[in-house]
Amino acid sequence: MEMKGEYTIPASRAAVWAALNDVAVLKAAIPGCDSIARLSETEIEATVTAKVGPVKASFKGLVTLSDLDPPNGYTIRGEGKGGVAGFAKGGAKVRLAEGPAGTVLSYDVDAAVGGKLAQLGGRLIDSTAKKLADEFFASFSKLAAGSETAA
Amino acid sequence: MYAFDYKRPKTVAEAEAAFAADSDAAFLAGGQTLIPTLKQRLRQPSALIDLAALDALKGITVADGIVTIGAGVCHADVAVSADVRKAIPALADLAAQVGDPQVRNRGTLGGSIANNDPAADYPAAVVGLDATVHTSRREIAAAAFFTGMFETALEPGELVVKVSFPIPRRAAYQKFRNPASRYAVVGVMVAETAGGMRVAVTGAGPCVFRVPTMEAALAMNFSAGALQNIQVPPDDLNADLHATSEYRAHLIGVMATRAVASIA
Numbered sequence: 001m002e003m004k005g006e007y008t009i010p011a012s013r014a015a016v017w018a019a020l021n022d023v024a025v026l027k028a029a030i031p032g033c034d035s036i037a038r039l040s041e042t043e044i045e046a047t048v049t050a051k052v053g054p055v056k057a058s059f060k061g062l063v064t065l066s067d068l069d070p071p072n073g074y075t076i077r078g079e080g081k082g083g084v085a086g087f088a089k090g091g092a093k094v095r096l097a098e099g100p101a102g103t104v105l106s107y108d109v110d111a112a113v114g115g116k117l118a119q120l121g122g123r124l125i126d127s128t129a130k131k132l133a134d135e136f137f138a139s140f141s142k143l144a145a146g147s148e149t150a151a
Numbered sequence: 152m153y154a155f156d157y158k159r160p161k162t163v164a165e166a167e168a169a170f171a172a173d174s175d176a177a178f179l180a181g182g183q184t185l186i187p188t189l190k191q192r193l194r195q196p197s198a199l200i201d202l203a204a205l206d207a208l209k210g211i212t213v214a215d216g217i218v219t220i221g222a223g224v225c226h227a228d229v230a231v232s233a234d235v236r237k238a239i240p241a242l243a244d245l246a247a248q249v250g251d252p253q254v255r256n257r258g259t260l261g262g263s264i265a266n267n268d269p270a271a272d273y274p275a276a277v278v279g280l281d282a283t284v285h286t287s288r289r290e291i292a293a294a295a296f297f298t299g300m301f302e303t304a305l306e307p308g309e310l311v312v313k314v315s316f317p318i319p320r321r322a323a324y325q326k327f328r329n330p331a332s333r334y335a336v337v338g339v340m341v342a343e344t345a346g347g348m349r350v351a352v353t354g355a356g357p358c359v360f361r362v363p364t365m366e367a368a369l370a371m372n373f374s375a376g377a378l379q380n381i382q383v384p385p386d387d388l389n390a391d392l393h394a395t396s397e398y399r400a401h402l403i404g405v406m407a408t409r410a411v412a413s414i415a
Binding site for chain 2: 052054055056057084085116117120123125127128130131
């Protein structure tokens with residue numbers, strides 16, 4: 001599955017870049033994130049509980065950051081295992097650009113879901129991914145804009 | 152299936168109390184979505200609160216131009232109800248087309264709308280007929296009830312008790328079903344109600360929605376031809392291995408036209 005999108009965040013590029021690298025902001029923005037911990041400069045470990053309709057599954061995963069190019073963007077790749085529910089893996093290229101109304105964040109995601117989730121939820125995976133991405137960027141955008149006002 | 156507690160309350164108040172008393176309880180209505188999910192171990196509730204013994208959720212009544220159906224009434228009972236058939240034939244037709252015989256004989260109205268599967272049939276009836284959802288705490292208008300994919304205005308522990316459907320002047324439901332699951336790839340309810348024309352679409356998007364351009368065209372001229380040049384943009388529609396968003400957009404026009412043609 002591939003997904004592209006663009007969000008305008010009313011904050012400077014430096015503030016958005018800082019928020020993208022702040023695990024506390026990521027924890028607050030990722031829907032269902034139970035815990036997140038930075039293992040090294042480029043590795044993050046996270047536990048996420050995904051609740052979609054009747055399904056509620058907990059994923060534990062490792063996220064790595066590469067192509068770090070502050071404050072222009074990075075590539076984020078991760079793989080999460082949800083026990084019997086299956087697995088999800090994927091990556092996103094995130095780019096930040098100056099825009100008239102703030103910073104334009106664009107992303108290009110490729111993701112794959114396997115196991116029972118894919119078998120049973122095939123018809124819903126794309127809409128679920130879109131919904132989670134929308135939720136993430138809506139809260140991320142608010143947090144990034146808020147952090148700058150506070151600073 | 153993981154282990155869970157099982158409770159079978161007799162009243163709505165007992166059901167709400169049982170829900171509040173448990174850390175991660177789930178209400179069980181007909182179980183046509185929840186039970187397969189439990190069997191696949193994709194959900195692990197601490198307790199199941201079975202709603203089957205709640206008398207408040209039962210029964211169908213027709214009075215003062217309103218059809219009221221208990222949340223615990225199964226689709227098969229709505230489909231064969233002579234009262235529903237006489238008052239709102241489109242609603243009986245819709246119930247007759249849900250899933251397969253097992254789903255129709257176990258699945259309930261309340262369970263269907265509380266789950267709000269994007270491809271479920273009943274949301275099209277609730278929105279298309281401008282129904283009111285009566286819960287254990289309040290009344291919710293159709294327009295405010297469905298809030299997103301698998302999401303509703305219901306709070307944790309809040310139960311759907313019944314749904315009241317005002318009888319429309321005329322209405323029809325047409326569905327293009329997936330031949331395996333019988334879910335709606337696209338389902339359209341067209342209704343001429345006291346409050347105006349309504350076209351509600353399920354299956355096509357993440358959540359049921361209305362098509363104002365079709366409603367305006369039908370208000371001017373209630374005929375299949377009136378919909379001929381109306382395109383629904385595919386941008387926010389669902390795409391999966393069964394149908395692209397462009398195909399779903401096209402099907403909305405086809406299903407709406409068939410629905411109008413059947414009652415014009």
